[in-house]
Amino acid sequence: MKKLLALALTLSLALCLLAGCGQTKPASDPAAPQEGQDKELEKIIFTEPVRGYHWAPAYLAQTLGYFEEEGLEAEFQTVTGGDPAAPMFAGEAQFTLAGIEMALMTNEMGQGCKILVSPTQKYPYQLIGANEKYSTMESLKGGVIAGGQGATSAPQAFSRTCIQAVGMTPDEDVSVVSMASSAYAAAIQAGEIQAAVSTNPWSAKQLLDNGGVVIVDGTDEQEIKEMIGSSAYELFAIITTDKFIQSNPETVQKAVNAMAKAMKWMETATPQQIVEKLLPLFEGAEEELLYDATYDQEHKIANFTGYHTEEGFKAGVEMTKLSGGIKTDMTADKVYDESFLDKAWETIGK
Template sequence: MILKKTACLTLTAVLLTLAAGCGSAPVPAASPANGASSTAPAPKPEPKKDEPLKTVKFSEVIRSIFYAPHYVAMQKGFFKEEGLNVDMNTAQGSDKGAAALIAGVADISLVGPETAIYIYNQKGDKTLKIFHQLTMKDGSFLLSRNKADAFKWSDLEGKSVIGWRPGSAPQMVLNNKLLQEKVGKVDVVTNIASTAMAGAFTSGKGDYIQVFEPIASALEKEGKAYYATSVGQAFGAFPETSYVATSDYIKNNPETVQKFVNAVAKGAKWLSNASPDEIAEALTPFFEGTPKDVIIQSIDRYKKQDTWPAVPELTADQFETLQKVLIDNGVLKPEQKIADMSTVVDMSFVKNIGKAGK
């Protein structure tokens, strides 16, 4: 196996990447779906008229159904109910999402929690803190160019896989799984931009591709790829994506952070109880051109692998798993391991979800 090691994220490099630009990740073109909800949608709650909405500048790592609870919270009005207006952009990378926080152009970012560890170890003027754990599995799926009856990890021997950039969570999870399965001589291609991966595969590059939903289901529907396996389900529990802010922002805006966490929790609860048609209706505005059946299949896959934890808390065991993966992939030196997770983690807001006055 060819492992693409990378040095820890440097603060200077992170800030330079900010200029790379933002924008929602495109999804494969298709006719929009306008299926009706099985029940009449509940009216969107509104904040008190005498309380203006507070704008939160928010940066998501990529556009994916992997982050469905957040989009639901926006579409169903749960952020507005908490008195917040979320101004969202798509960073196309955890490094860029972290850069946005450090530069002050974002208040909250949805990124890989490893970014908080990287920034802490740079000993700069600012540190990041993880305050909500949105996902508890890797969100990528492995698709093959040729159809096979049953996928085995040994099938990757001597093959090429279009994967994610070095040091990113999906790239490290895949590498760790290959190590666990003792699969060698795999060419994991890590130098293709996330927005160009699907196009590279459909144009003939790679034997396999590692992608998130709804891209995975869209490629399947178009007959351009075949489902092999869920990387997240195969690897097991892993804290892949978290809400993060600077320590200063959290200290100066605790009420805003609590309201933000409350809104996302409402989105996750709604998502767990809503029908497939209702979910598709809520998510369609964020995935224009993506067919309804692709959205439904994407949600079904993420639900089946327990992507969204009932309690969105990053625990000590999960933090240990995260740091082990970073060390195994050579992006964190053993001596840089953080012993006290409270240095970069604050789960007090999650623990206050649903409490009176919170």
Template sequence: MIKVKKSACMLLSVVLLTLAAGCGSAPAVETKPSAPAPEVKKEQPLKTVKFSEVIRSIFYAPHYVAMQKGFFKEEGLVIDMNTAQGSDKGAAALIAGVADISLVGPETAIYIYNQKGDKTLKIFHQLTMKDGSFLLSRNKADAFKWSDLEGKSVIGWRPGSAPQMVLNNKLLLEKVNKVDVVTNIASPAMAGAFTSGKGDYIQVFEPIASSLEKEGKAFFVASVGQAFGAFPETSYVATSDYIKSNPEIVQKFVNAVAKGAKWLNTASQDEIAEALMPFFEGTPKDVVIQSIERYKKQDTWPAVPELTSEQFETLQKVLIDNGVLKLEQKVTDMGAIVDMSFVKNIGKVAK
């Protein structure tokens, strides 16, 4: 009897222990509150800029580099680009509102200002500081003198355009007369007209100049930009209203182009060619490289892309000398059509 009671007590003890374990009698584990999940920043959507370039030329290499190397994207912009085929058309696109920013001759801002219309244009970045055209001849010459153009014909640019006025000024300075400068051929048709037999000389930009040379259809005689000297030929321009409403976009745009220009100064020839060739389909690599070297040699792209008062004065003198601007139309208040504040803030974060 005693043995049975002992066994029953042992069995009861086992059951109680099992129940105690099942009821969670084990000591509670202290837990620390979980840290809040890191905030995930939403990627801001890219803002589209409707952009119009005057022509397609390696003269504007910093812009294409900024597109191809992703510098515009780094600034939060995407560029919707078209080619106007003329500064007058690029300016008209701004006035009509079909372009936000145009790359044109700065003289267009002066023309629009003097029209006293509802809209004015403002220059906010000076991309090039030399004329970008080169003079080529049909026949090879051992040495070239500007007087060689007397009695000859030159396929040139439309009246009132920067390359046409720079060439005309150079002829005036050299006192070269009786030169037939053909100005009624559209820029895309100029090379074709020359190769078909029209003109003794042709004034073209790169890479067309180097392409004509490589094909044996023309011979290099002079860099118009190098011969003429400093001249603010091509600028980024927008309406005053657009700049006032979108200062952060304009600053980002300027920052991106500045990155492109800086990259051009450090990259190898091969790297530069690879970045530019998508914009010049069918153009051989060696032609692209030669084009870049020619523009670098003449200091085309200024270290500081600023249109100064001295350069603005040079621009207006050329316009007056060419008869497209009357003396009384000269813009005395540069600030009315020039805003270099964005250039002075290059590298700063646009807000």
């Protein structure tokens, strides 16, 4: 088993590509109501690789009016074709929605940044076989897994970890290819892939509704612990630069206060209530949001404190280091600044 776990810890779960900067596409983000607001709100910009449910506290802080309460107004920009963090490092945005691996890798590269809030506590991915014929890892030998776009993407890393966890070798026993999730169904029908990684509950549902079978469930605590050595994995993150923390600590505190309020609200809200408040930023995605929100609550994926765990951090460091994403050991103080969370919870109460 030790050998198995060592093999499983050879891949990082990088969420964002660290290549050149792509173009940013402003989202249609309605401003929170400003009745009674005497002074102008300070504008803050979040960049994101996609509009994703698991960063809900950032979105809800805007739609619930918590940013406004703190004197802020947020805009969310989806970056396509490049690195979502690049505008943040260039000073064109203040925050980015990304993954722990991005923070690890950019810090080692000398681009100092800190994770302020970790909005999830479990790994939400699933590896799904095309049909009953492909219901185990062993049945995929000689086949192909579709694992997201880019060799360093989190879905590809998850695919490779699943392969190594059963003693097989990626790209020898089982191939892993780059593919957008929108192309999964057609590729399965054409026999081009035998399995695919779903990165959220809704995408998993689409595969399962078409005859797919779950092979590995990342939300299963025991199953994922056997693979990566930890039942906790705070994959999703809300990040800012060291430079912005140093120059604008009050703005950072206000932003974290608002997101802490959103997490506190989320903890007691129903899936229907969460969806209602998210819809202004997810136009036309009501069915998908409701499914994700319900699955999230049933599987306890959300993190309502925003803090990381030592177990999850160590797993992230080892996986990123052993895969070549980073070359040196890293301590949590280089990656997290949760002092703003401390102050937020002191103010609003948990």
